[in-house]
Amino acid sequence: MRKFALCCLLSAVLFSCVNAPQETATTAQAPRSGPVRIGFSMDTLKEERWQRDKALVEQRAKELGAVLDVQVANGDDAEQTKQADNMLTKGVDVLIVAPHNGEIAASIVEAAHRKGVPVISYDRLIRNADVDLYISHQVVRIGQMQAEYALQHMPKGNYVLIGGSPTDYNAVLLRKGQMEILEPAVKRGDIKIISDQYAREWKAEEALRITEDALTKSGNKIDAIVASNDGTAGGAISALEAAGLAGKVLVTGQDAQKDAVQRIVKGTQTMTIYKSITPLAFGAVDAAIRLAKKEPVETHDKINNGKKDVPAILIPPMSVDKSNVDATIIKDGYHSHADIYGQ
Numbered sequence: 001m002r003k004f005a006l007c008c009l010l011s012a013v014l015f016s017c018v019n020a021p022q023e024t025a026t027t028a029q030a031p032r033s034g035p036v037r038i039g040f041s042m043d044t045l046k047e048e049r050w051q052r053d054k055a056l057v058e059q060r061a062k063e064l065g066a067v068l069d070v071q072v073a074n075g076d077d078a079e080q081t082k083q084a085d086n087m088l089t090k091g092v093d094v095l096i097v098a099p100h101n102g103e104i105a106a107s108i109v110e111a112a113h114r115k116g117v118p119v120i121s122y123d124r125l126i127r128n129a130d131v132d133l134y135i136s137h138q139v140v141r142i143g144q145m146q147a148e149y150a151l152q153h154m155p156k157g158n159y160v161l162i163g164g165s166p167t168d169y170n171a172v173l174l175r176k177g178q179m180e181i182l183e184p185a186v187k188r189g190d191i192k193i194i195s196d197q198y199a200r201e202w203k204a205e206e207a208l209r210i211t212e213d214a215l216t217k218s219g220n221k222i223d224a225i226v227a228s229n230d231g232t233a234g235g236a237i238s239a240l241e242a243a244g245l246a247g248k249v250l251v252t253g254q255d256a257q258k259d260a261v262q263r264i265v266k267g268t269q270t271m272t273i274y275k276s277i278t279p280l281a282f283g284a285v286d287a288a289i290r291l292a293k294k295e296p297v298e299t300h301d302k303i304n305n306g307k308k309d310v311p312a313i314l315i316p317p318m319s320v321d322k323s324n325v326d327a328t329i330i331k332d333g334y335h336s337h338a339d340i341y342g343q
Helices: 003-014 050-062 077-089 106-114 138-154 169-188 204-218 229-244 258-266 277-292 326-330 337-341
Strands: 037-040 068-073 095-099 117-120 133-135 156-161 191-198 223-229 272-273 301-304 309-315 318-321
Touching: 003 223, 037 077, 050 068, 050 095, 050 277, 068 077, 068 156, 068 318, 077 095, 077 106, 077 277, 095 272, 095 277, 106 117, 117 277, 133 138, 133 277, 138 169, 138 223, 138 272, 138 318, 156 169, 156 204, 156 229, 169 191, 169 301, 191 204, 204 258, 223 229, 229 258, 258 337, 277 309, 326 337
Parallel strands: 037 068, 037 095, 095 117, 117 133, 133 309, 156 191, 156 223
Antiparallel strands: 272 318, 301 309
16 A cells, blocks of 8 residues: 555654753663653644554554553643643653644753653644654645645635644644745635635635635535635635535535544545555654664755754655546555445
8 A cells, every 4th residue: 555655664764863862960861771752732623634653653563572652632732731741640651742833842851851851742833943854745835735735626616714723833834835836826816715714723614714704604605615624614615505506606615524524425525635644654753763862864855843944754745636536545444435325
């Protein structure tokens, strides 16, 4: 399968360039024997994709003989900080952090480094901190792909943009990518952006409200909705269904959630961005073990987080619509044929 091949390739190249933070006299720790202890601080398990991340990180840690401590903050910044402090107190060798708020999570990095513990920013970028490694998909590129697909299939008309949580820097990066593609069409007068808002906590009900407002404002004249993920796409489609417009308005998404792929084959959602989670999760564990052992990790990209150019591993995504669902998502085993088609 493509995802396993990509994972193996990623694992093979994680061997140079990024090093764990240097310990000072106040943070130096005695050499530890036994398995590497990894702390995985997660924002949420609300979405299907984060459940996959957790399961795959657990699988890879077990395969490599690492001890894994997973803590989930359920969207609470104070709780995530507390949980990370608890893992540091228990003596983890490395932290993997999927932050709820990329700004507030900087304090987690500072606390970890005081103990000589390296930090990997997972999927979402931790801002204004001395992060050791960022591993994610090509977030700006995802935004570009959503906008490219929309313009290709709906080159003129009224557009609604629905971003993700304003506390998640990925939402900002997605919007950056989207506007790099859409702005020239706006300037040409080909499209008009009638609504550009962010959905608090990536909530479907927020996207529902935003879409309802846009429908009212435009007299139901919406041609495309660039929704930044499948959850917000689902909320937008609920509003379209109530207005009798489901399947008549182009709707983008991201994450290839099962319900979203079902909507794609049904015809109410137009596309999603498929991001194989296996190379992300496996790559994070592989890199964590190397950093914990103070071994270098190879990277080929850098992302500026406001404080530094963070060494980055960025995994390419894939655009999926009704025409290639079977050849991508189902072929890779991400969802089964029965899950999507009910057969």
